[in-house]
Amino acid sequence: MAETVSPSGPTSPAHLLASLDPLLRAWLPGQRWFAGKGRPVTGFSAVAVTELLPLAGLSAPPGQGRAPAARLGLYHLLVRAHQPPAPGAEPHPGDCYQLLVGAREALPPRLAPALIGHVERGPLAGHTVYDALYDPRPAEVLLEALRTRARVGGLRFERDPGQEIRDGLAARLLTVEQSNSSVVYGDTFILKLLRRVVPGVNPDLEIPLALAGEGCARVPAPTAWLRTEPAGGADEPYVLAVLQPFLRGAADGWELALRARTKGEGFGPQARALGRATADVHLALAHALPTVTLARSRLEPLVGGMIRRLAAAVHAVPALRPHESGLRSAYTALADLAAEGRTWTAQRVHGDLHLGQCLRAPDGQWSLIDFEGEPARPLAERRMPQPALRDVAGMLRSFDYAAHSAGPPQPGWAAACRAAYCTGYAEVAGHDPRADPVLLRAYETDKAVYEVLYEARHRPDWLPVPLSAVHRLASPDQP
Known part of the structure; x- marks a missing residue:
């Protein structure tokens, strides 16, 4: 995995986000989990941008034996969407959203529902970008990072040392209506990726961990989780995703x-x-x-x-x-x-x-x-x-x-x-x-x-x- 996008130069977070801005303005308000419906998006600012896979191509995760895939880039974004305040509401700095953006030269038909748009300028010019959670291979990259407790830029992939994560589990996105996004791995685990995120201790991780300590079998114990520490340390860490056992047949x-x-x-x-x-x-x-x-x-x-x-x-x-x-x-x-x-x-x-x-x-x-x-x-x-x-x-x-x-x-x-x-x-x-x-x-x-x-x-x-x-x-x- 690559390190955080450099703070300056042609692949800086500012340049990358500027190239995606017109596409995100049209795409983001249409997502089920977007909270600011009914108000226009006037712009974006980057909280954190991390390059997970460079456009040089996606290698197979260890142990899977795949040939290198076609050129594919993968970017983890925390972006703040700026909107005028709702009527009667106080001014607000804007909600922060977590995006996993894939970039390909062409999008295969199976990924058509994930389309964000075609980039005209900037570091991804000439590529099609899409919601990468729809794509099994990028989703499997997240599981591998959790399995190996990877650190990529400000992203911290962590897991319970007492629980094992087997590699090679196939990923599929759940398409049911929900306020976040969930990926199931081989009917063994389910990853809940939070979409609108705020800094601080998130109860979606805090409470299941506390209940696991009590031996409460009514709530699946967290297996792994993803946090980030924004650059500069101005905010508390964000909890971005939680991996738990998938309740097969439930x-x-x-x-x-x-x-x-x-x-x-x-x-x-x-x-x-x-x-x-x-x-x-x-x-x-x-x-x-x-x-x-x-x-x-x-x-x-x-x-x-x-x-x-x-x-x-x-x-x-x-x-x-x-x-x-x-x-x-x-x-x-x-x-x-x-x-x-x-x-x-x-x-x-x-x-x-x-x-x-x-x-x-x-x-x-x-x-x-x-x-x-x-x-x-x-x-x-x-x-x-x-x-x-x-x-x-x-x-x-x-x-x-x-x-x-x-x-x-x-x-x-x-x-x-x-x-x-x-x-x-x-x-x-x-x-x-x-x-x-x-x-x-x-x-x-x-x-x-x-x-x-x-x-x-x-x-x-x-x-x-x-x-x-x-x-x-x-x-x-x-x-």
Whole structure:
């Protein structure tokens, strides 16, 4: 592998990024994981640029016995996309995105979905550039770097010394809709490459490592990970990717729920088992990482954040305006309890729990994955201790989504799932989430408001789903 692109000269990060700029402006906003949709990209700045493979050609990774491939360059980019601020938002330096860019003289038809564009000038002039994760060979280069604990420029490929990574595993990109990118290696490992990255300790690595230390089998233990230290040391290190065991034959909780609903079958036994799995993870996290007591002084900022998010969502989505007062009452009811002296325990949680973050193995065992939290929220907030009911509320909202998908809404189906899930949770945790209705309503409301804003921006056809929950949660007879 080559070293970091030189800081000056024709192949400097500035020259490389300038040559890619017009192509990235057109390509990046169309990606599922791009967070700034609806606002133009006005430019890019380089956080870090690393040449992983020079255009001289790609040699086979050790032990694979391939002949040298056609000319192919591979570049790892951390780029900050500059955009005008959203209406009502504070000025922002721009989100940082992780790109793995391949360069070929011509793109084979199998890589057509990965096309970024044809470079007209600069160090890659005359070449076609593309999202290299679609290409098995560059993806295999990442696994080999993790296996050998490589260091390339500011990139640090690290792994658990107690786990082995076999070489020669074929790579394939998962094309399901997600907010990051995932590559599976030979049905043995799965690499999650984070797309929008921020400096600091990322919970998607921190929490699974802590749970592995507790022996919690509900979450796959990290095998390897990728970090970087930006030039100059101005920022904290970035966590860029995490490699974990691939749960072969496991089924996605969302797909299982939809399948049951489409067939007219209940999902209660699965929901109950999933509640038990969630409680297992919460108990392990409470033991592995610090907990705090939420009294009035700590709760008021939390409630204030909920109220601010509601105000911003109402400003962006006028359909929320008739329900604003009722939704706010869910938060003020929680503040009133705190003012009366009520306290709650807060701990580290999943942060974005829903059916799509749960996998059921062929033996019936449920696992939880993807501990990044809601990417739109600041990293410091995602790492803060929270009441465990925040995760419970997220799962209850997910059952509601499943009940409103693939056909006429079935609120009774969702209610049965919600009850079974809470029952299973109580069997392990020793307390039923429904015994704290004010806290649960506040978190369900906060989640539904987030969903309304998300769907309005990204999937308008789905907007009626969270709006139906808004009607329920804003009702004055809601507990």
